[in-house]
Amino acid sequence: MRLAFREKVVLGLGSLLGVMILSYTLIITPYMEKMRDLDRRIAQKTIELKEISTLSQEYLEIKEKMEELKGKARRRGKAFSLFSHLESLAGKTRIKGNIASMKPQSTPIGEHYKESSVAVKLENITTKQLVDYLFLIENSEAFLQIKKLHLKKRHDNPKYLDATFLISTYETSEGK
Secondary structure (H helix, E strand, O other), X not given: OOOOHHHHHHHHHHHHHHHHHHHHHHHHHHHHHHHHHHHHHHHHHXXXXXXXXXXXXXXXXXXXXXXXXXXXXXXXXOOOOHHHHHXXXXXXXXXXXXXXXXXXXXXXXXXXXXXXXXXXXXXEEOHHHHHHHHHHHHOOOOOXXXXXXXXXXXXXXXXXXXXXXXXXXXXXXXXX
């Protein structure tokens, strides 16, 4: 069977078109989809890398603060008592007689640390006395925090207040 020149051209063009369609479907389309997928993954991994970098920075800051706290705890010594420290600060501000109650509490935090706190109730104090006492607590080298603070104006004498607050600090547990 002999083909005419025109038939050979049509057959050749048809074959070429068939090869091009097969190449596009079997090679180019999967390659393009793979490239789009890789571009998406690159963008996603870039975002994840930024998040990891941010978390790494936060971790380093927390670790630095933790080392600072450990240093403060070491300087404070093992004989440190939050209750006694608060009592001595009250003596410095001359409000020891206004202390209605001081209730110590201790809460373990993890394996090696505990939170020690004291609930303090003061009665018949002036705003200046309270501010002076709280200032000494906040600026103490013992790393103390004022967790809660509740103030109530006295009805019998509006110049005076009753104050209830919670002071806490962190300590290492025994053995560490």
